[in-house]
Amino acid sequence: MNLPEDLSYTATHEWMRRGDDGVTVGITDHAQSELTDVVFVDLPETGTHVDAGDEICSLESVKTVAYIYAPVAGAISAVNERLREEPELLNQDPYGEGWIVRITPDAPEKTVDLLDAAGYRKSIESEAEG
Amino acid sequence: MSGETVFEKSRPGRQTRYISPRAELPASYREVPEDLLRAAPPSLPELTEAEVVRHYTNLARMNWGVDVGFYPLGSCTMKYNPRLAEQIASWPEFSAAHPLRPARAAQGWLRALYETERMLSELCGMARFTLQPSAGAQGELCGMLMVRKYHRDRGDSRNIVIVPDSAHGTNPATCSLAGFQVKVCPSGPDGLVDISALKEMLDDQVAGIMLTNPNTLGLFEREIQTICDLVHEAGGLAYYDGANFNALVGRFRPGDMGFDVVHLNLHKTFGTPHGGGGPGSGPVGVVEKLEPFLPTPLVRKGAEGFEYDYDRPHSIGRLHAFGGNALVVLRAYVYLRLLGSEGLREVSGSAVLAANYLKHRLEKAYQPSHAGRCMHEFVLSAAPQKKKRGVRALDIGKRLIDLGFHPPTVYFPLTVPEALMIEPTETENLETLDAFVEAMLQIAREAEENPDLLHEAPRHTPVGRLDEVRAAKELDIRRRPNKEDE
Numbered sequence: 127m128n129l130p131e132d133l134s135y136t137a138t139h140e141w142m143r144r145g146d147d148g149v150t151v152g153i154t155d156h157a158q159s160e161l162t163d164v165v166f167v168d169l170p171e172t173g174t175h176v177d178a179g180d181e182i183c184s185l186e187s188v189k190t191v192a193y194i195y196a197p198v199a200g201a202i203s204a205v206n207e208r209l210r211e212e213p214e215l216l217n218q219d220p221y222g223e224g225w226i227v228r229i230t231p232d233a234p235e236k237t238v239d240l241l242d243a244a245g246y247r248k249s250i251e252s253e254a255e256g
Numbered sequence: 257m258s259g260e261t262v263f264e265k266s267r268p269g270r271q272t273r274y275i276s277p278r279a280e281l282p283a284s285y286r287e288v289p290e291d292l293l294r295a296a297p298p299s300l301p302e303l304t305e306a307e308v309v310r311h312y313t314n315l316a317r318m319n320w321g322v323d324v325g326f327y328p329l330g331s332c333t334m335k336y337n338p339r340l341a342e343q344i345a346s347w348p349e350f351s352a353a354h355p356l357r358p359a360r361a362a363q364g365w366l367r368a369l370y371e372t373e374r375m376l377s378e379l380c381g382m383a384r385f386t387l388q389p390s391a392g393a394q395g396e397l398c399g400m401l402m403v404r405k406y407h408r409d410r411g412d413s414r415n416i417v418i419v420p421d422s423a424h425g426t427n428p429a430t431c432s433l434a435g436f437q438v439k440v441c442p443s444g445p446d447g448l449v450d451i452s453a454l455k456e457m458l459d460d461q462v463a464g465i466m467l468t469n470p471n472t473l474g475l476f477e478r479e480i481q482t483i484c485d486l487v488h489e490a491g492g493l494a495y496y497d498g499a500n501f502n503a504l505v506g507r508f509r510p511g512d513m514g515f516d517v518v519h520l521n522l523h524k525t526f527g528t529p530h531g532g533g534g535p536g537s538g539p540v541g542v543v544e545k546l547e548p549f550l551p552t553p554l555v556r557k558g559a560e561g562f563e564y565d566y567d568r569p570h571s572i573g574r575l576h577a578f579g580g581n582a583l584v585v586l587r588a589y590v591y592l593r594l595l596g597s598e599g600l601r602e603v604s605g606s607a608v609l610a611a612n613y614l615k616h617r618l619e620k621a622y623q624p625s626h627a628g629r630c631m632h633e634f635v636l637s638a639a640p641q642k643k644k645r646g647v648r649a650l651d652i653g654k655r656l657i658d659l660g661f662h663p664p665t666v667y668f669p670l671t672v673p674e675a676l677m678i679e680p681t682e683t684e685n686l687e688t689l690d691a692f693v694e695a696m697l698q699i700a701r702e703a704e705e706n707p708d709l710l711h712e713a714p715r716h717t718p719v720g721r722l723d724e725v726r727a728a729k730e731l732d733i734r735r736r737p738n739k740e741d742e
Contacts, residue, residue, distance in 0.1 A: 165728040188724040
């Protein structure tokens with residue numbers, strides 16, 4: 127399972143990466159593998175403000191519909207327009223070309239409980255046994 | 257068999273006498289203005305009658321239904337449709353009656369509708385029912401619009417509806433469509449509504465709760481009266497999604513549990529055919545305080561017989577022309593009269609017994625979502641098979657097709673990983689249930705010994721595993737038989 131060490135994770139299977147242009151959010155390799163082939167992404171509008179833990183958008187795979195939750199409070203500054211035509215990017219490259227939204231965090235920053243790679247690994251292992 | 261469509265089988269000049277595109281137009285059609293007439297005849301396929309009959313008969317033989325074999329599609333309640341109901345619904349006295357016929361000339365029809373309403377009200381512990389909604393989904397919308405109007409007419413703007421995380425997807429969708437905001441209430445480890453979480457969510461903004469009982473895991477919400485009481489204390493209403501009423505019919509009444517609104521899917525409890533696109537029927541019952549909001553018209557008993565009651569100033573309005581999908585309602589009427597209250601008790605009893613038998617026999621080979629007894633359906637998880645051998649719920653379902661059974665519902669409810677949801681209904685005999693158990697146990701062994709067999713299933717069907725990604729992404733299924741039609 128691919129879990130880059132430089133990312134933060136949530137128990138709801140999002141990852142986030144801090145950068146100069148804000149916080150980039152996507153779903154984990156584990157999440158895309160559980161979802162199986164993603165066929166539709168209902169992207170939010172840029173400018174929308176979300177609280178930490180709010181639903182950002184939904185994904186549809188051949189198996190189910192899943193919701194993406196904001197790991198951090200802030201304004202959505204960009205969405206990955208390519209996902210409209212190529213939702214398969216979420217399966218092929220979840221940490222790269224398959225990013226979903228970018229958020230400009232509020233100050234002071236408010237996040238959900240974040241996990242590091244080891245913490246997230248533990249969380250999905252206990253979920254599998256549950 | 258060949259996968260050719262009727263368009264591909266068509267040959268110029270072949271025809272069936274009475275459906276020929278070259279037939280003379282009736283005189284009345286000649287009055288259509290010249291500029292509205294098409295220049296060339298439509299490019300209908302040209303085949304002989306025998307070719308058409310074979311084409312559709314062969315397609316029908318590839319289909320699966322309750323008339324072909326066991327169909328344990330959990331949550332969908334694939335009930336047998338008694339032939340007597342079909343026969344009576346085909347009588348011209350019912351099927352050929354014009355809906356605009358005056359009430360005095362339609363007393364038989366109105367009596368059937370009136371008595372169906374009375375029987376459904378009695379079974380659910382409700383004051384009255386509307387038979388108008390075209391299907392369960394429209395029934396839900398009807399119910400929630402009444403909830404909305406109830407609050408608005410009291411000058412109350414509460415706008416939140418609580419839905420448990422195990423609910424059917426239609427419940428949150430209905431809330432959104434009816435203008436409510438949805439809040440999801442988590443289940444406890446026992447699979448039932450978490451009462452303390454519910455208490456925290458209840459306030460003066462909560463318009464109501466939508467609940468299925470037994471819930472989607474096939475578990476009876478034991479604290480249902482407490483749940484309804486709590487919602488009522490907060491000023492909200494309790495909505496009963498009747499999708500699982502087949503587990504309770506004739507034994508428990510939603511009204512006695514504390515519910516204010518009920519929708520029923522007639523095909524899921526009263527033996528009418530599954531819609532598959534229509535027509536369906538989703539009657540909605542209400543307690544007395546919501547009665548003024550029911551759609552108009554209702555059928556009532558007047559001094560001169562049965563009549564339509566249009567004088568309903570607080571009604572949410574009309575949802576369907578005339579009496580709804582009346583021929584579906586009529587089938588349910590026959591079913592109710594055929595079985596009676598004792599027969600209906602046996603329906604729910606046998607449905608629950610069959611599910612418990614299957615659960616008991618399968619829960620060593622597959623991991624049950626919850627230990628102990630279930631109601632009319634239960635959920636197994638293929639998570640252990642997936643972890644050990646990479647065999648998913650989907651693979652198990654596909655392999656069942658090879659062994660002559662319709663697969664259970666997979667990947668629902670969302671709260672159980674690799675879910676297989678099994679609902680046998682009340683009409684299967686012990687031999688069929690045992691044969692299904694043997695097939696499931698065989699698949700569990702195959703998952704250990706030869707997982708590739710499952711990954712490649714189905715092998716014995718006209719087409720193998722379908723490309724679900726392409727089916728979901730390329731929704732354009734319109735055929736363009738000729739270039740000029742593009």
